[in-house]
Amino acid sequence: xxxxxxxxxxxxxxxxxxxxxxxxxxxxxxxxxxxxxxxxxxxxxxxxxxxxxxxxxxxxxxxxxxxxxxxxxxxxxxxxxxxxxxxxxxxxxxxxxxxxxxxxxxxxxxxxxxxxxxxxxxxxxxxxxxxxxxxxxxxxxxxxxxxxxxxxxxxxxxxxxxxxxxxxxxxxxxxxxxxxxxxxxxxxxxxxxxxxxxxxxxxxxxxxxxxxxxxxxxxxxxxxxxxxxxxxxxxxxxxxxxxxxxxxxxxxxxxxxxxxxxxxxxxxxxxxxxxxxxxxxxxxxxxxxxxxxxxxxxxxxxxxxxxxxxxxxxxxxxxxxxxxxxxxxxxxxxxxxxxxxxxxxxxxxxxxxxxxxxxxxxxxxxxxxxxxxxxxxxxxxxxxxxxxxxxxxxxxxxxxxxxxxxxxxxxxxxxxxxxxxxxxxxxxxxxxxxxxxxxxxxxxxxxxxxxxxxxxxxxxxxxxxxxxxxxxxxxxxxxxxxxxxxxxxxxxxxxxxxxxxxxxxxxxxxxxxxxxxxxxxxxxxxxxxxxxxxxxxxxxxxxxxxxxxxxxxxxxxxxxxxxxxxxxxxxxxxxxxxxxxxxxxxxxxxxxxxxxxxxxxxxxxxxxxxxxxxxxxxxxxxxxxxxxxxxxxxxxxxxxxxxxxxxxxxxxxxxxxxxxxxxxxxxxxxxxxxxxxxxxxxxxxxxxxxxxxxxxxxxxxxxxxxx
Numbered sequence: 066x067x068x069x070x071x072x073x074x075x076x077x078x079x080x081x082x083x084x085x086x087x088x089x090x091x092x093x094x095x096x097x098x099x100x101x102x103x104x105x106x107x108x109x110x111x112x113x114x115x116x117x118x119x120x121x122x123x124x125x126x127x128x129x130x131x132x133x134x135x136x137x138x139x140x141x142x143x144x145x146x147x148x149x150x151x152x153x154x155x156x157x158x159x160x161x162x163x164x165x166x167x168x169x170x171x172x173x174x175x176x177x178x179x180x181x182x183x184x185x186x187x188x189x190x191x192x193x194x195x196x197x198x199x200x201x202x203x204x205x206x207x208x209x210x211x212x213x214x215x216x217x218x219x220x221x222x223x224x225x226x227x228x229x230x231x232x233x234x235x236x237x238x239x240x241x242x243x244x245x246x247x248x249x250x251x252x253x254x255x256x257x258x259x260x261x262x263x264x265x266x267x268x269x270x271x272x273x274x275x276x277x278x279x280x281x282x283x284x285x286x287x288x289x290x291x292x293x294x295x296x297x298x299x300x301x302x303x304x305x306x307x308x309x310x311x312x313x314x315x316x317x318x319x320x321x322x323x324x325x326x327x328x329x330x331x332x333x334x335x336x337x338x339x340x341x342x343x344x345x346x347x348x349x350x351x352x353x354x355x356x357x358x359x360x361x362x363x364x365x366x367x368x369x370x371x372x373x374x375x376x377x378x379x380x381x382x383x384x385x386x387x388x389x390x391x392x393x394x395x396x397x398x399x400x401x402x403x404x405x406x407x408x409x410x411x412x413x414x415x416x417x418x419x420x421x422x423x424x425x426x427x428x429x430x431x432x433x434x435x436x437x438x439x440x441x442x443x444x445x446x447x448x449x450x451x452x453x454x455x456x457x458x459x460x461x462x463x464x465x466x467x468x469x470x471x472x473x474x475x476x477x478x479x480x481x482x483x484x485x486x487x488x489x490x491x492x493x494x495x496x497x498x499x500x501x502x503x504x505x506x507x508x509x510x511x512x513x514x515x516x517x518x519x520x521x522x523x524x525x526x527x528x529x530x531x532x533x534x535x536x537x538x539x540x541x542x543x544x545x546x547x548x549x550x551x552x553x554x555x556x557x558x559x560x561x562x563x564x565x566x567x568x569x570x571x572x573x574x575x576x577x578x579x580x581x582x583x584x585x586x587x588x589x590x591x592x593x594x595x596x597x598x599x600x601x602x603x604x605x606x607x608x609x610x611x612x613x614x615x616x617x618x619x620x621x622x623x624x625x626x627x628x629x630x631x632x633x634x635x636x637x638x639x640x641x642x643x644x645x646x647x648x649x650x651x652x653x654x655x656x657x658x659x660x661x662x663x664x665x666x667x668x669x670x671x672x673x674x675x676x677x678x679x680x681x682x683x684x685x686x687x688x689x690x691x692x693x694x695x696x697x698x699x700x701x702x703x704x705x706x707x708x709x710x711x712x713x714x715x716x717x718x719x720x721x722x723x724x725x726x727x728x729x730x731x732x733x734x735x736x737x738x739x740x741x742x743x744x745x746x747x748x749x750x751x752x753x754x755x756x757x758x759x760x761x762x763x764x765x766x767x768x769x770x771x772x
Contacts, residue, residue, distance in 0.1 A: 077206065077215070078199060084220060085198035089191055092229050092507050096514060101184040103514040104128070108233035109368055110513030120515040121618065124235025125555035126572055127166065128173075128186050132562045134165030135174040141565060149561045150571025151549070151580060152540065154608040162334050164276035169193060169240050182562065183517045189240065190232055197243035198223045201464060204250040205472035207257070208413065214475035221384070221502055222468035226376050226509035227460040233512040238461055241278035244270040245285050245465035249292050255317040256296040264317045268324025275328040280458040282328065287447065288420075288462055289325075293318075295416050299409045348454045350431075350441075356455045357430025357437070366509065374457045375428055376509055380502040387498055388474035389418070391481070391491050410473055417470040424463055430456030475499075517559070523613060523652040524564035526645035533610040533654050539566040541611035541652075542604060544631075545592045545623040548585045549576035553618040560613075560650070569609055593624045594634025601640055601655050610655055612641065617649035625678040625771050678771045685715040685765035688722075693758050710747040711738065713768040722747060722757045722764060734760075 090097060096105065099116065106120045119125075137144045147161040169189040177185030202219040209215060232239030248270035254263030271289070275282040297314060362372030364379050392414065395405040406414070423439070431437035444450045453459075478495050481488030528539045543557040547570065554572035561568060569584060588600055591612070604610075614635060619628035635641055635653060644652040688694045712722070712735065721734040722745060735745040735757075747757065 077202060077212070080212075080216065081199050081202035081219060082195055084216060085195045085223065086191075088198065088220065088223060089194045092224070092510060093190075093233075093512060096187065096512065099183075099514065099516075100187050101181050103516045104183050104186045104235075105190075105233040105512045106235065106515040107513040108230040108510045109373065110511050111368065112513070116514050116516060118516055119518060119556065119559065121552045121555045122235055123552060123555070124186075124515075125559050126552070127235050127237060128182060129555070129558040129562060130163065130166055131170040131173040131186065131189065132177070132182070133163065134167070134170040135177060136565075137165075138174060147571075149565065149567050150558070150573065151577050152567045152569060153584075154540070156538075156567075162331070164331070166237060166240065167276050168273060169277065181517070181519070193232065193240045193243045194223075197228075197246060197464070200243070200246035200250050201468045204246045204253070204465065205468050207250065207253045208469045209472045209476040211476045211479055214472050214479055217496075217499055218468050218470075218472035218475050221381075221471055221499055221506075222464040224503050224506040225460075225464045225467065226378070226506050227374060227457070228464060229507075229510040229512075230374055231461075233510055237278035238280055238458060241274050241281035242461050242464065244274040244277070244281060245288070245462050246468065248274070248285050248289065249465050249469075251321070252289065252293050252318075253296045255321065256293060256314045257300040259313055259317050261317045261320060264320035264322075265324075267318070268321040271321070272324045272328050275331060278461075279332075280453070280455075281461045282332075283449065283453075284459050284462055286325070286328075291416075291420070295413060298412055348452060350444075353440070353444075353451075353454055353456060354431035354437075357432050357440075358428070358457050360429055360432045363425065363429075366505070371457070373509065374455075374460070377425060378502065378505055378509075380498065380505045384495070384498040384502050385421075385471075385474075388471070388478060388495060389414075391495075392474050392477050406477065414470065414473055417466050420466050421463065421470070424459050424466070427459050428457045519563075521560045521563050521650060522645050522647035523650040524560045524566050524647075526652045527566050527611045527613065528564040530611065530644060530654060537608065539564070539611065540569075540608050541566050541613050542569045542588065542591070542609055543613045544615065545618060546570055546585060546588055547572075547623075549573060549580050553615075553620070556615055556618055557613070566611075566613075569604075569607070592631065593626065594631035594638075596635070596638055596641070598640070598658060602658065605655055605657075611644070612653040612655065614651045614653065615649065616651070621678065680769040682766055682768070685767045688757070688759040688764045688766065690759050690762050707748070709772055711770040711772050712745045712747055712766055714743055714745065715765040715767050721745065721761065722759060 093105070095115065096103075103116055104124060106117075106122050106124050133142070133147060133149075136142050137146075142148050143156075145162055146156065146159050147163065148156040148159045150159075152159055169192065172189040172192045173185035175185070176188045198219060201222055202215055205215045205218050209218075228239065228242050230239070231242070248267050251263045251265070251267030251270060254260050255267060256263070267289075271282065271285055274285050300314065356371065358371045358375035360375075362375035363377045364382070365372060365376070366378075392406065405411075426433045426439040427443060429437070430440050433439050440456055444453075475495065478488070478492050482492040527541050530539065534540075543554070545553065547554055549571060551572065554570060557568060557570070558572060560566070569588075587603070590596070591600065612635070614628075614632060616628040616632060619631075624631060632651065635651075636643055640656045640658070641653040642656055644654055646652070686694070721736060735747045738744040738746055
């Protein structure tokens with residue numbers, strides 16, 4: 066297949082970059098209004114409030130890793146170390162083979178020091194969009210020569226919703242999707258033009274994909290061979306000459322092979338790092354199934370969580386169908402004045418169309434045909450595919466495959482418009498469908514934004530507490546404490562960026578081995594304000610001299626009681642001194658075992674705390690006379706004063722209930738709550754609940770609350 070006649074590369078590049086900027090403005094609006102103040106945190110904002118205070122999530126975790134690269138460049142921490150998370154007192158042990166998501170972290174680093182973290186992040190996102198759309202257009206230009214077809218195909222492919230969904234939700238995939246078009250462009254240029262620069266571009270694309278997102282790297286590596294074979298077949302003038310042409314067309318790929326080897330070497334190094342973490346094993350079929358999007362997500366525009374990620378859209382299906390039907394007309398009508406497409410174009414169209422179909426089937430995972438036969442098979446035959454948990458991640462390849470496919474179809478459509486009235490009408494229909502596709506694609510994302518604060522007084526107080534730090538780096542435990550894989554801890558990561566306080570805990574997909582037992586389980590009771598001398602002494606022995614309490618990150622999974630209950634316990638502890646607060650974040654200094662002249666800040670009166678745990682029964686739960694029923698608590702509860710259930714009875718219930726023996730070995734009867742005759746109090750003999758007996762007659766329970 067002959068390459069299209071060249072036209073001004075600079076003119077094309079300028080037009081593509083302008084189109085990319087306008088597309089970003091339309092998709093991200095109103096982000097340009099607060100470019101230096103806020104960053105996207107979701108692709109699907111369900112609230113009327115567009116701009117919110119800081120929100121936890123993957124966007125903050127990725128921002129933190131951008132900042133780690135800047136921190137190392139500035140000399141504040143060693144390269145390839147993450148000394149601010151999971152730090153047990155030895156900075157040298159915090160080796161983390163991390164390429165800092167280059168090149169996007171470099172864009173961030175160029176802006177963040179003087180324009181702020183938000184400006185650096187948003188500039189990196191914009192760079193990804195512009196870079197991706199530029200290489201999408203250059204890739205389409207390898208297949209067609211019509212500027213109109215190039216621009217329209219590029220815009221439709223670049224507007225594909227998954228690209229914006231992942232970008233606005235802070236996934237590295239959203240940034241890395243700029244590289245598959247560069248990879249395919251480089252491979253095609255190396256093979257068809259015999260250009261070593263094409264091999265260099267393809268190799269850089271695969272290396273940058275590895276540095277940015279492992280999913281994009283993995284799927285790009287798998288797709289490299291099929292796309293290279295397509296380019297080779299399209300370049301060969303005759304099958305009988307294929308063997309003779311192989312050396313001259315493979316030699317320019319040498320830079321690509323060398324850079325792939327570098328990426329594989331880095332991947333093996335990272336794999337050895339992961340082998341010591343909780344992520345060493347692959348994903349089970351059941352785990353993959355739980356992350357497979359339902360098939361309705363292909364066309365549904367409803368807000369349905371994971372289903373939205375699989376959106377392909379009725380408009381895009383209709384556009385592809387109409388363009389293909391017109392493209393096939395010369396084959397279907399013997400009297401057609403149109404000449405059939407050349408062999409190379411036919412090969413490219415059918416190959417790319419088959420690739421689109423395969424990606425859609427694999428993206429559905431267990432919800433694919435015959436209970437996910439495609440993904441079940443590929444997990445067995447393709448190495449490392451079992452590591453994939455979110456099957457829809459394969460969508461990272463779709464824009465790079467759709468763009469040249471649409472380009473060839475649009476080019477044939479536009480060429481026919483110059484020859485017949487039917488062609489003009491068909492072109493009009495194609496443009497209408499393309500406009501509909503663009504509109505629906507952009508409508509699939511309604512980003513929400515979170516404001517990034519410039520300082521945190523609590524973390525700043527810990528960093529500046531020379532009395533406790535004694536010239537050493539500030540070291541703290543942040544509460545609430547999680548097993549290491551919760552997005553809530555990303556709030557702590559952002560505050561670390563502002564203060565450089567080292568933390569015992571952290572947030573990572575690969576949690577250090579032993580962290581769950583040696584840190585989380587050991588200090589979990591601090592989440593509810595229960596701290597023993599042994600725990601505080603162990604923290605001091607690690608060099609941890611402060612606690613940081615985030616009252617704005619307290620879901621009921623952490624504690625059945627509100628954050629205020631834990632905060633009261635911490636402020637009243639004789640070995641914890643409140644240093645400072647920043648609205649909802651509080652800093653405490655850990656004191657020696659026998660503090661001198663320390664008076665706890667809290668002198669609060671007794672307070673009733675209603676827990677977030679609630680058990681309703683509809684219809685009411687019956688406990689027959691002289692029968693026993695369990696009332697068990699599923700959330701962890703550490704020793705708390707006057708722990709009890711509040712039980713609401715329905716009409717006709719007899720009172721009281723008999724609660725089993727407590728620590729003194731004596732059973733007790735429930736008694737009414739003053740002013741609430743339908744409620745009973747049941748003091749618990751242990752913090753996980755117990756059994757109750759109906760002693761005076763049948764009892765019907767409507768509600769139970771922990772208090």
